[in-house]
Amino acid sequence: MSTRAPWTLVAAREIQVKLTDKNFLIGTGLTILLLLAVLVVPSFLGSSSADYDVAVTDDRGAAVVGEVDATLREQDEESSATAVRVADRDAAETAVLEGDVDAGLVAGDDRWELLSDGPDLGELQPLLTEQVRADALADNARTAGTTVEELTAGAEVGVVDVAEQEGGMPPVLAYVLGFAFAALFYFAAIMFGMQIANSVVEEKQSRIIEILAAKIPTRQLLLGKVLGNTVLAFGQLALIAAVSLVGMTFVDLDVALPGIAGAIAWYLPFFLLGFLALACVWAAAGALASRTEDLQQTTMPLTMVLVVLFIVGINLDGVARQVFSFVPVASTLVMPMRILEGDTQLWEPVLALALVVVFCALTIVLGSRLYERALLHTSGSLSWRKAMQLSKD
């Protein structure tokens, strides 16, 4: 076959134009760089280490600081606490006020004083006070002829993370990933949706639409446009996902990879169908406008719906959230989160996908009808209502 079906030409052009668009390339490049930065850079920097100087007036103070130093180094090799000997309490106060030291620890007869410049000493305060308290407790126990262990027997409370034991994936990770999935879909839906609307209105505004409409059926034009942009959106998603997965192996998160892979396998069809469900509606929004300037107005309802779905989707709880996870398009935002959290039965995502498929068919029929009606209407923008009423010419 020497010539190709028109929609494949349209889709190919759509992709080719985007791939040679500097803004798109730079945008995608920056996203990838940002992602790498978020994933990889912290592992190089490590957590922030701290070096504290504490003014002390005697050996008791120095001993406490020494013990805190040991505690700090246990948590992080780079951290330290150093005792700085000063003559008396006044000297300690001066040193704190002048910023020579971070704090001052002064032992009195029956109480200690922790001198600080301002109310906030950060982690230093609990570390020093706990240490003083532990030392005092040990001394008192010894005086009373018992031990700290005997005194505190039966007072220990252990925290057991039930969720972690059951779901297999740490809840924090599930939450972050679920949010990332939802955000990725949200941004892709808006970005590539606007792209579809834009490329439709570009053809209307430049009037090339008359040449195209005379050459190929408008349905082929719509099909090519929607599929071309779906390929682009999916391609960008795949790139981001690949970079993220590779990036995760850098930061010791790769233990969670098997669980994530399963979630991604569910996420992809949700993403694809959710995107397709909106694509024809975006095209219709583009066709309603006659100039790029009108797009803001004609795409507003769609953008609003997405914003609301996104905000509601990530904030809902309980039964409302479960119900929401079956609503078409919203399911793309919520169901993958629920899958990640491990609280779904197999039938739930399957049913949600089936619902999106039905919804998708509806919007494609409705969207393409609006698109075809509004396409050659070049004077002024149309309202959604008016476009529905247009007789099909």
Next chain:
Amino acid sequence: MLELDGLSRRYGDHLAVDEVSFTVPAGRMVGFVGGNGAGKTTTMRMIMGVLAPSAGQVRWDGEPVTRADRVRFGYMPEERGLYPKQPVLAQLTYLGQLHGMTQSSARQRSEELLTRFGLGERLTSKVETLSLGNQQRAQIIASVLGEPKMLVLDEPFSGLDPAAVDQMSELLREHTAAGTPVLFSSHQLDLVDRLCDSIVVLHGGRVVAEGTSEGLRASAPLRYRLVMTGDTGWVRGSTGVDVIDLDGPTALVQPEDEQTAERLLADAVARGGVREFSRIRPTLSEIYREVAA
């Protein structure tokens, strides 16, 4: 051959095109003339299937025109447009492919035509960076890609300088020479007169005149200009002669037939001092004004 048969288009109560019928024979160039709002663009859109007729039919070689036929029609809409941000060669290649050409032949033909019309250096320039005249050239090239079997061009020459008009009309002549019918609309009546084999005049959605430019001229009323050394007021008394205009020694008259004209000339010669007695050949624009009045 393209035939329009009783083509009408109604917008609400307004009849934009009213039972328009004419033919564009193979190898002929037909000029489509009419004022703004006469219905030319609407008619052309219906020929191309961009707009559905309210009534009537468009036929190609005697059969109702199909989409397959129209894909092989070259069309240049009144509302110009190419993708502003796409390089001109890539864009014409794409349009050629939509026209059913292979990518390589579309590219080759586009490059050849662009080079021929002086755009050989601008193949990779974005359309929006081209001058309006050059954009117009690209637009005409777009319409002739893929060996079209019919050309429908809405105002193809507007905005072109005389040299470009000559280049483009030569291109169109190549197509008529190969047997392709060409229909183009224009406001430039002298150009239509020069290029077209026949003319269709549209006014208020109806065809008000149609034929070759010779034929239209021949059907125009018989008029003579008479210039004498003395006053020509006497012509008012001649029977069978309408006086259109009279200004001292000059008279514009409309005799009812050739015999009356000869008798008028004999009278004038008898009076003496005839400086000029000439047949007025109306220009196309005069005919147009007449029928579109």
